[in-house]
Amino acid sequence: MSLPQLKNDVFLRSLLREPVPYTPIWLMRQAGRYLPEYNATRAQAGSFMQLAQNPEFACEVTLQPLRRFDLDAAILFSDILTVPHAMGLGLDFVAGEGPRFARPVRNEADVMALQAPDMSKLQYVFDAVSLIRKELDGKVPLIGFAGSPWTIACYMVEGQGSDDYRLVKSMMYQRPDLMHRMLEINAQTTCEYLNNQIRAGAQAVMLFDSWGGVLSDSLFQEFSLAYTRKVVDGLIREHDGKRVPVIVFTKGGGMWLEDIAGCGADAMGVDWTVNLSRARTRIGDKLALQGNLDPMTMFGGEEAIRREARRVIDDFGPVGQGGHVFNFGHGISRFTDPEAVGILVDEVHSYSRRHHSV
Template identity: 70%
Template sequence: MSQPILKNDVFLRALAREATDYTPVWLMRQAGRYLPEYNATRARAGSFLGLAKNPDYATEVTLQPLDRYPLDAAILFSDILTVPDAMGLGLDFAAGEGPRFARPLRTEADVAALAVPDMAELDYVFAAVAQIRRELHGRVPLIGFSGSPWTLACYMVEGAGSSDYRTVKSMMYSRPDLMHRILSINAEAVAAYLNAQIEAGAQAAMIFDSWGGVLADGLFQQFSLDYTRQVVKKLVRHHDGRQVPVIVFTKGGGLWLEDIAACGCDAVGLDWTVNLGKARAAVGGRVALQGNLDPMALFGGPDAIRAEVVRTLDSYGPGPGHVFNLGHGISQFTPPEAVEVLVQTVHEHSRAQRRQA
């Protein structure tokens, strides 16, 4: 069945570094707990996993921010830990504690038993992608995503989030062979997972290397970026008659901007610690850039939000290749009206930039 004509392709054109009338904007975690309508749907679903694993609910919450704000892209509502969950590690979300795995990878036998999951275990994700595409009716593009091989490995070895990554780094330093095996399997799994999302209808793919920034220089390249590069190399880059751009976001990765830009991706996501103008000069138009407002700026009130949005846009400057976003996921405590100010200011100021250029 043919897909509806895409009515707003500004996001995809910006990733291709083509001229656009304004800077497109979407937000990491734009479907989430800061929206009362999301909380109402989650209550009906009964749990986070009940929400994420039900295509009807996942579609509903994916579309909620688009019904409220004139955003330029939708992102699949899911979780980065779906892949290790399908590997049989026993994912659970305890109230107030975040994700936990019942069977983390701690021993040589654990790692030896690890395997790329059957993608049929993740059919609920691909069903959600297809349903969201249908219900978008071509309004905006849909982004699919996955965690990076390294970020997934952190959760798989630690068994939960961590403040010091002692368990996973201990394995990395003492048994790099085990870590490389985990990462190799993860890279194969992530590539298959993203390709299945693209086949189901995702029009762009994003790799979240949320914990790449905890690694030392040199080790980041060896244990994170090399495996992200393997994923990117295996991705389908043309589907439904269009290019499928790939965005790589490494939180804390500003030090390695040029290395990340050379991994084969179309765009690099930046956290709020990076100067956009300097980043643009460093990559020299080889990739698009995405970012990078501090999510906490949304607590400063309308005038502060407008000022910070303008500062961010002016830092990048006029011209193609920029997608506006936050420098990390939106906080659950963000006032919904703050996002309205952000989106309106991005669209208005970026149009004015182009008129003045």
């Protein structure tokens, strides 16, 4: 399939620390429940799973925020739990409760029965990627993504979200051999999954380690980062003659910046507890940084949104040589007013052009 030339590559250039005219911005969960058009499309689909598994619906909701806002990247609409669902764990989204697995992985027999899934079970994701690339018509790059092996394992064992991670940590401490087996399978699967997204048209990929921050020091390196590195090591880094940047993000990972910076990725996402200036000092500009506005800033009114956007940009410093992608420090709240997002995008673009470009 012949694809049009990319019209706005500022996001990709900044990830690769190349000169840019302004700070690019996209938002985690930018296609989601805060948009009325998303809620209408989800209602039309009938359920979250029917929305995510239908390439036409997935394409539509991916494009919705780009029609409203001058964002610098699109991100595939999907879910990190499509991978364990393809392994046969039976994913469903319960109203008011979030994702649940019908068959969680709780004992040795469960772990030994795990296998990397046939990628044909995830073809709907790759079809969505190809369709989105076509419909974007070169407007902005498309980001593919997956959950980290550790974060996926947490959901697989807990069976749903968790407040204390008791079940997965019990397995980790009691039977580290089982945990390592599960993580190895997850890493292999995740690498293949992301590579298929790249072949289908994703121009950058992101690995979400949403639960890495719940681990203690040394255990983070052993059970999370080591498997993130395995995924990154196996990824396609050039496709159709273009570099494919890789972003890794560990929520709550501020104490391990130096370790994460050594995993081989091109960029590292950081949450709002991290000062970007000090982060740059710590990692020595080895890779680009993404982040890191607190999503709750969006409830503070226009003055607060503009002030905090400027603060994040100032914390990073001059952006003319690239290296910073503006984002939240985690996903946007479903209760966010879309008008607030428009204010944020305007401030990031206008302020970075006036004060920090070369």
